[in-house]
Each structure stands twice: as structure tokens, then as C-alpha cells.
Amino acid sequence: MVSGKRIFSDFKVFSRGYLRNKFGLFFGLIFPVILILIFGAIFSGNSSGTINVYTQNQDTGPFAAPQMDVASQFLNALNSSTTIKVITVDVSENFSKYLADHSSSDGIIIPENFSANYLAGHPVNLTVYGNPASSSSGIVSGTVNGYANYFNLNYFQRKYNDTTPAIIGITSATVNTQQTKYIDFLIPGLIGFSILVSPMFSLVNISSEYKKTKLFKQLSLTPLTKMEWLASKVLWYIVLTIASFLLMVGVGIFAFGAHVALTVWLIPFLVLGPMLFASLGMLVGTVTKNPETAGVIGNIVTFPMMFLAGTFFPISIMPTYLQSIAHVLPLFYIVEGLNNVMVYANYMGAIIDLAVVAVITAVIFVLAVRLFKWRED
Amino acid sequence: MIPIEVSSLKKCYGDLKAVDGISFTVNKGEVFGLLGPNGAGKTTTIEILEGLREKDGGDIKVLGLDPWKNGYELHKKFGVIPQEFTFFEKTTPREAIIYYADLFNVKVDPDEILKEVLLEDSAKVNFDNLSGGQKQKTGLALSLVNTPELLFLDEPTTGLDPNARRAIWDVIRGLKAKGKTIILTTHYLDEAQQLCDRVAIMNHGHIVAMGTSDEIIAQHGSGERLEIHGTEQLAHYIKANTELQVEYDRHRSVISIPLKQKIDALAALAAAEQSKMDWGEIQTRRDSLDDVFVKLVSGRVDEHGEITIENDESKSRQT
Numbered sequence: 133m134v135s136g137k138r139i140f141s142d143f144k145v146f147s148r149g150y151l152r153n154k155f156g157l158f159f160g161l162i163f164p165v166i167l168i169l170i171f172g173a174i175f176s177g178n179s180s181g182t183i184n185v186y187t188q189n190q191d192t193g194p195f196a197a198p199q200m201d202v203a204s205q206f207l208n209a210l211n212s213s214t215t216i217k218v219i220t221v222d223v224s225e226n227f228s229k230y231l232a233d234h235s236s237s238d239g240i241i242i243p244e245n246f247s248a249n250y251l252a253g254h255p256v257n258l259t260v261y262g263n264p265a266s267s268s269s270g271i272v273s274g275t276v277n278g279y280a281n282y283f284n285l286n287y288f289q290r291k292y293n294d295t296t297p298a299i300i301g302i303t304s305a306t307v308n309t310q311q312t313k314y315i316d317f318l319i320p321g322l323i324g325f326s327i328l329v330s331p332m333f334s335l336v337n338i339s340s341e342y343k344k345t346k347l348f349k350q351l352s353l354t355p356l357t358k359m360e361w362l363a364s365k366v367l368w369y370i371v372l373t374i375a376s377f378l379l380m381v382g383v384g385i386f387a388f389g390a391h392v393a394l395t396v397w398l399i400p401f402l403v404l405g406p407m408l409f410a411s412l413g414m415l416v417g418t419v420t421k422n423p424e425t426a427g428v429i430g431n432i433v434t435f436p437m438m439f440l441a442g443t444f445f446p447i448s449i450m451p452t453y454l455q456s457i458a459h460v461l462p463l464f465y466i467v468e469g470l471n472n473v474m475v476y477a478n479y480m481g482a483i484i485d486l487a488v489v490a491v492i493t494a495v496i497f498v499l500a501v502r503l504f505k506w507r508e509d
Numbered sequence: 510m511i512p513i514e515v516s517s518l519k520k521c522y523g524d525l526k527a528v529d530g531i532s533f534t535v536n537k538g539e540v541f542g543l544l545g546p547n548g549a550g551k552t553t554t555i556e557i558l559e560g561l562r563e564k565d566g567g568d569i570k571v572l573g574l575d576p577w578k579n580g581y582e583l584h585k586k587f588g589v590i591p592q593e594f595t596f597f598e599k600t601t602p603r604e605a606i607i608y609y610a611d612l613f614n615v616k617v618d619p620d621e622i623l624k625e626v627l628l629e630d631s632a633k634v635n636f637d638n639l640s641g642g643q644k645q646k647t648g649l650a651l652s653l654v655n656t657p658e659l660l661f662l663d664e665p666t667t668g669l670d671p672n673a674r675r676a677i678w679d680v681i682r683g684l685k686a687k688g689k690t691i692i693l694t695t696h697y698l699d700e701a702q703q704l705c706d707r708v709a710i711m712n713h714g715h716i717v718a719m720g721t722s723d724e725i726i727a728q729h730g731s732g733e734r735l736e737i738h739g740t741e742q743l744a745h746y747i748k749a750n751t752e753l754q755v756e757y758d759r760h761r762s763v764i765s766i767p768l769k770q771k772i773d774a775l776a777a778l779a780a781a782e783q784s785k786m787d788w789g790e791i792q793t794r795r796d797s798l799d800d801v802f803v804k805l806v807s808g809r810v811d812e813h814g815e816i817t818i819e820n821d822e823s824k825s826r827q828t
């Protein structure tokens with residue numbers, strides 16, 4: 133019943149029309165890249181500033197006098213450097229896990245009795261966590277080394293006027309957490325944005341306009357079926373999404389040195405996403421009376437997703453009530469899935485996201501085809 | 510098989526009876542015209558026949574089938590131009606024809622169809638840049654792709670300049686010569702007279718007259734009249750001095766005398782001459798389809814579907 137040949141001829145006519153329309157091309161391909169350039173530029177300034185270093189100070193005293201708390205003095209000194217910002221981690225936390233949870237690889241542990249040992253002249257070791265592959269870790273270990281030397285010097289100058297032995301030593305610990313930069317996370321977010329916006333707006337518009345101008349009636353008088361018609365639109369938006377995906381990833385990598393993993397796991401998201409939103413757009417155009425109403429309803433459905441689904445910023449920075457809203461937005465699962473694949477290599481998470489997306493897509497697609505009417509009755 | 514059979518067709522929108530029990534048939538090879546003022550129910554009727562709307566009552570058969578139930582098979586056998594035809598903006602007429610040929614799975618030579626509808630010159634212009642006439646011709650071209658036996662043309666020439674209209678008329682005549690059955694709607698009575706074998710005049714969902722245009726004129730029009738350009742006094746004079754019935758139209762300053770026989774004209778003219786008053790141009794005329802149309806649709810339709818013609822004081826006045 134469904135004919136590939138008819139889908140293909142409709143696809144040909146539709147894609148050709150799309151490519152001849154500069155406006156659609158701009159929004160489909162160029163606009164997301166501009167967004168990457170703008171947001172990438174705004175936030176890339178951050179990375180040249182101070183590096184957050186998570187610090188767990190296990191030397192809790194007690195101290196006879198505040199001057200005896202050398203550990204705190206050492207951390208204050210580090211914090212006053214231009215390169216490092218010390219972030220305190222409570223001693224009750226599991227430090228490695230804490231680093232991983234905060235997507236950070238830079239950390240310092242100050243051991244128990246650090247101050248007492250230092251003052252007594254017994255050697256003590258700091259543990260500095262770092263990812264050898266990350267430039268920030270190099271900066272952190274360099275800075276910590278520098279301050280340790282300074283404290284060593286200070287001690288011996290005061291006591292013996294001698295500089296030879298070192299009291300504070302440094303042990304390095306390797307952490308594999310890749311430090312995520314804003315751009316790494318921005319790319320999946322904006323890919324989600326473009327998966328949503330192009331098919332959705334376009335199908336809301338087309339389906340309501342075609343109804344108004346009787347183009348659907350016209351098509352219903354040919355052997356093309358409404359299922360084939362929708363399939364050809366979905367196909368086109370998959371092609372467009374993949375093109376837009378390649379452009380955005382390319383710009384992200386070459387312009388901002390983004391670290392994103394490109395694996396086959398991305399494909400199901402790039403296929404289901406456009407299918408979901410093309411169908412949703414179709415559904416909105418179908419259930420509304422005229423293009424004006426369709427536009428309004430389309431915006432009501434689209435805008436929350438555009439901003440709350442983790443497109444421009446991670447939902448973890450949002451208040452919890454907004455986070456719970458995000459969890460009912462279909463786009464959230466696409467963006468989360470893309471992040472899980474591209475940034476965190478968390479494939480278990482990605483499979484769950486994929487399952488959610490697949491179910492929503494199937495429901496919306498079937499609903500759109502069912503409710504969509506070629507002719508009136 | 511009779512291509513189109515309609516009996517007691519009804520369609521309501523809420524309280525509005527858009528089509529209120531009409532019956533007609535269209536024979537093979539015939540061009541059948543549906544006339545009527547805006548909102549008469551022409552498009553509703555046509556779209557029900559095309560299977561785009563569901564009827565509320567009555568019986569219809571299109572090529573022997575029920576168009577609502579058997580639409581998918583039927584669509585392969587007929588061609589359609591909808592009222593105010595539009596198409597994908599960024600598609601050219603040539604591409605549109607190829608697209609339709611692909612959908613219908615038929616082999617056609619697009620250039621031949623373009624030539625048939627006189628559209629070769631704009632074959633490669635995007636639809637949104639075509640003129641109104643070229644757009645209509647594109648619609649006509651698409652309706653021909655599946656070489657249909659039956660065509661529905663809903664106002665194929667509305668809004669076109671006289672040349673474009675004549676071009677489309679030529680195409681329609683060509684189709685008729687090939688033996689196609691055509692049902693068309695129009696607001697142009699000359700078009701109906703030029704193209705249609707038979708017409709039906711619709712008003713408020715009823716058919717108020719049907720037949721060839723001569724039959725309709727004979728049935729609903731007045732007979733031959735003598736018209737004399739002159740004053741109201743002259744009209745009174747003629748009426749007083751002859752046995753004739755005389756009407757006077759003040760707006761046009763025309764004395765109008767229905768002729769029971771041709772010789773009546775001589776008596777009227779003799780009286781006019783005798784009056785020594787000034788009179789101008791004379792002519793004899795009959796009601797055209799135009800006149801009958803205006804009479805029929807400005808009349809009211811009573812509950813039996815009969816029309817009652819209101820006497821319009823401003824138009825003609827008994828003297």
C-alpha cells in the first residue's frame with residue numbers, strides 16, 4: 133500500500149522547493165551555526181580565567197592558635213593566586229566520586245595532621261588530582277608546586293637558614309574525568325534545538341497552510357496517501373538534521389576545540405528527533421482551525437522546549453520545579469541522550485533516553501497520521 | 510454508463526442548506542455548466558462529486574461509483590481544477606507535471622501537456638512567480654496528467670484577462686473534441702454559452718433552471734421586444750394610440766414593447782412617427798442568458814423550489 137516511489141517523488145519536489153527558499157535554508161542550516169558561534173564566543177572567555185580546584189582539607193585540628201593552622205594558610209595562599217579558585221569539599225565526601233560528579237579532574241587533598249607535621253618539621257604529602265591530558269591540570273599542579281616550594285623555603289629560612297630538605301612533598305593522582313567545557317555541552321544542546329525548531333515550525337506552517345489553500349484536498353485527488361506525504365517530510369527533515377549536525381559539530385570542533393564523541397549511537401537520535409517533531413508539528417496544524425491559531429499553539433508547544441530542555445544551559449543549574457517541567461518535555465530526552473553519547477559516554481543512560489524518545493515518537497506519529505485529514509467530512 | 514448521476518443531493522452546514530435536493534445527470538462527452546451567484550452551492554456540489562465532502566442526503570454516482578467511499582480508485586479516472594487553484598510555491602509547472610505523472614505512475618511527455626494548455630513559455634518559472642492565468646493553466650495541465658475521461662473545472666477562468674480566458678476556452682473545446690465529459694462552474698454567462706452543451710442555474714442550493722441556453726431563454730425569458738429610445742410622453746402616446754403593451758425604463762429612457770408578432774413593430778413605429786415627437790435609436794432584442802440569469806437569481810425560491818420573480822420598480826415600470 134505504501135509506495136516508496138511516491139514517497140521519493142514527493143521528497144524530490146519538497147526538498148527542491150525547500151532548497152529554493154533561502155529563508156528555510158537559513159533557519160535550517162545557518163541559524164544553529166550562528167548560535168554556536170555566538171554562545172561559544174560568549175562563554176569561551178571563561179576558560180582563560182581561574183580554574184576551579186576542589187579541595188578536601190582533612191587537617192581539622194585542633195589548633196592551639198590560629199597561626200598553627202598551616203593547612204588553611206596554604207589554601208588561602210593558593211586561592212589568592214590568579215590561576216586557582218579553591219572550592220572546599222566536606223571531609224565526609226568520597227573525594228574521587230565528588231570530582232566525577234562535578235565533571236572535574238582538578239583536586240587537592242590535604243592529609244590529617246598536615247599543620248602539626250609541618251611545624252614539627254616532619255615530611256608531609258599533598259595529593260594533587262589531575263588529568264594529564266587536560267591543560268588545566270598542568271596549570272594546577274604547577275601552581276601547587278610553586279606554593280609548596282614557598283612554604284618549604286619559609287620553614288627552613290625561619291628555622292635553620294637552610295634550604296635543602298623539603299617538608300611538603302607532592303603526590304600526583306590521575307583522574308580520568310574529562311573536564312567538560314561549556315562548548316562541549318552547548319553542541320548537543322544546540323543540535324537538540326535544531327532538531328526541534330526546523331521540523332516543528334515548518335510542519336505547523338505547512339500543514340495549516342495546505343489545509344487553508346486546499347492543497348491537501350488537491351493532493352488527496354492523487355494516489356499519494358497522507359502517510360506517504362508525512363513520511364517524505366520526515367525523511368527530508370532527517371537529511372536536513374544530519375547536515376545541520378555535521379555543520380555544527382565541525383564548527384564546534386574547529387572554532388572552539390570542543391571535545392565531543394561521534395559514535396553510531398547518535399544516529400537513532402538524529403532519525404527519531406526530526407520524526408518526532410515533524411509529526412508533532414503536523415498534529416498541531418491538524419487539530420487547529422487556521423494558520424494563525426496553529427502558529428500560536430505551535431509556539432506554546434515549542435518555546436518551553438526551546439529553553440527548558442537543556443538546549444542553551446544544563447538543566448542542573450535550574451531550580452528544581454523547572455527541572456521537573458523539563459522532564460515532561462520530549463526534547464529533554466533527546467538533549468540528555470545526545471549529552472550522554474557525545475560528552476559523558478554514558479551509554480546506559482543513552483539507551484533509556486532513546487527508549488523514551490522512541491515511545492513518544494511512535495505515539496505522536498501514529499496520532500498525527502490518524503487525526504490528519506486530507507479532505508473534510 | 511452515464512458519467513454523473515445526481516438525485517436529490519443534500520448538504521447542510523448547520524442550519525444552512527448549501528445544497529438542497531438537486532438532481533441532474535451529465536452525459537458522456539457533454540460539457541455541463543453550473544451557474545449561480547456566490548454561495549449558490551456550486552463548489553459544494555462539485556466537491557461532493559469529487560469525493561472531497563460527504564453528502565447529507567440523496568444519491569450520487571460518478572462513473573458508476575460512490576465518490577466518498579470509492580474515492581481512491583475514482584481519483585485515477587478523473588481530473589480536477591479546484592476553485593482558486595494553488596500549488597507548491599517553489600515548483601515549476603514542468604516539475605509539477607512530472608510529479609503528478611510519478612504519483613499516478615503514468616508516462617507522459619510534460620512538454621506536450623504544457624503545449625496543450627499553452628504554457629510552454631512559463632514552463633520553468635516557479636509557481637509563486639506565475640500570473641493568475643498561468644497558475645490556472647498549470648491547474649488545467651495537472652488535471653490532464655492522468656488522461657482522465659471526466660473533468661471537474663471549478664471556475665477555471667475566474668480573474669483572468671480576456672485573452673487568457675479565450676486560451677482556456679480553446680483548451681476546453683479541444684478536450685470536448687476528444688470526447689471528454691466536463692462539468693464546469695463559471696460566473697461568466699458568455700463562457701457558459703460558448704462552451705456548455707447544457708447548463709444548470711443554481712440559487713440557494715436549488716437548481717432553478719436547466720437545459721441548453723436556448724431552452725432556458727425560451728422558458729424563462731421574455732420574447733422579442735422592440736426598444737425605442739425616447740421620452741415617457743412618447744410611451745404614453747404609443748400606448749394610447751395602439752393596442753400594444755408598453756413599458757418604460759426611465760433610467761435608460763427606453764420604451765419597450767413586447768412583440769406578439771413582428772408586424773406589431775410597424776404599428777408602434779407608425780404611432781411614434783405620427784406623434785411628431787423626437788425619438789432616437791430603435792432595435793429589437795430578446796432576453797439573453799444574462800437577462801434570464803439576473804431574473805432567476807434575483808427572484809426568491811419558495812419552499813417548493815419554484816422561483817417567484819419580484820417586480821423591480823426601478824428597472825421597468827408599466828405605463
Ligand SMILES: Nc1ncnc2c1ncn2[C@@H]1O[C@H](COP(=O)(O)OP(=O)(O)OP(=O)(O)O)[C@@H](O)[C@H]1O
Binds near residue numbers: 522
Ligand atoms: N465548509 C463549510 N462550512 C460551512 N459553510 C460552508 C462550507 N462550505 C460552504 N459553505 C457555505 O455553503 C454555501 C455554498 O457554498 P459554495 O462554496 O458551494 O458556493 P459557490 O456556489 O461555489 O459560490 P462561489 O461562486 O462564491 O464559489 C455558502 O453559503 C457557504 O458559505
Ligand SMILES: [Mg+2]
Binds near residue numbers: 551552553592663
Ligand atoms: Mg465556488
